[in-house]
Amino acid sequence: MIDAKGLGVRAGELWLFDDLDFSVDPGECAAIVGPNGVGKSTLMRCFYGMQKPQRGRVLVDGKVPDERDVEFRRKVSVLFDDSDFFAELTPLQHLELLSGSFGADLGDHEELLRDAGLGERMRVTSGHFSAGQRRRLLLLGVTARPHRVLLLDEPERALDTAGKEWLVEVIARSTAAGAAVVVATHHPPLLEAADSVLELW
Template sequence: MGAIEVAGLTKSYGETKAVDAVGFEVAEGEFFGILGPNGAGKTTTLEMIEGLRRPDAGEVRVLGEQPWPRNPALLPRMGVQLQASSFFERLTAREQLATFGALYGVRPAKVDEWIERVGLVDKASTRVEALSGGQMQRLSIACALVHEPDIVFLDEPTAALDPQARRNLWDLLDGLNDSGRTVVLTTHYMDEAEALCDRVAIMDQGRILQLDSPAALVRGLDAATRITVLPESMPREDAERLDGVESVEQTTDGLVLATRAPAAVLTELAARGALDGVRVHAGTLEDVFLATTGREYRA
């Protein structure tokens, strides 16, 4: 039995089908990501799995239980960080976390431990309304984790965090997963999903279009490798005549050579003494995402 089992999950708002017969399983201890452009149905899917929203159709089981109608047996075993969190006014960060922890009988020492783990020690006595957006995000994550649930749902957990805070949070989430917890997150950061997730589902228009490990999805894309050489290394005409080069693009960084035979092209560049400053960019999860969902901007 998986930690999460979803079959035929559907939710409509008027004529708009936000989630359209979605199905997947998440194994116990797995780090599972849901990716998609704005309006793809990620958050609605997560909210139905969490028991916050009633499905129109389909089945959901979390840790062997049905989350809807609200299931009191499941609540202590789940941790939920919402995309937009609300806090009690006029409480300090520590008081806020202690209030959440008290609902689950968490000891004060555990509250202090989580304040430290999310990097809010120097803000523990600051009222929540005076916290920055990134600090409120970290407090929200601590509230979802303070009772150490079996399964954690995180909806864009690193939004509004600076790069250093994002990396620190990655280490925290990776440690949670290593300790045996199941983690499910939605994110817009492809590097985040690639670094953390065992498998990812790419959603668009309410459907899951691809589902596999990040590495398998990248392999399946068969994307060309892009090799950037300095502008002074060789004329564009010479680059276009290299064996294995499919196309050449002039950019501000230099010539970008697209190839599916990178070893042969690099050998040719070495023979011409043109390896100084070379950069090699293989296919990434972002390439898979754009190839699957398109490049059109979604507001």
């Protein structure tokens, strides 16, 4: 589903990575690890077509990724650092919006929100949510919407222990439904649960 060959990205004079091969198939989760600043987010941005590699090529479902392409965006669900949601909407309204825009039945919205630890907050506008609550809502949105590819950049950020356990579960649900998942992470249980691990250094 994602297939990269000979990928190289330079930041200034320095090659963050070069000659990198990477692939992830439907129903599999690949984790990317490495120290701060090594290039994990940059690699994820290449998979979403937000960053053009200086060398090599990446294909997603056989095509060069293009974040501006509506068909591509419908297929590929992403959580990046700057991902955001509508502060004036409640979590229930977020799910209704997603369901409507994808024309999809996401399941029982209240049950999904209880499962995400947002049961008490499902009818409260999300603008004043805590960092962890916002992260739970974002993660629920990107994992519950229809997708064939899921890209998650440090999804564990701001989550408490229960939230991190839930995160491992929702990723497993996504792969079980046949999605190809890539997760850049510093959270060891996500590495243990992954089918493959790419270490950048």
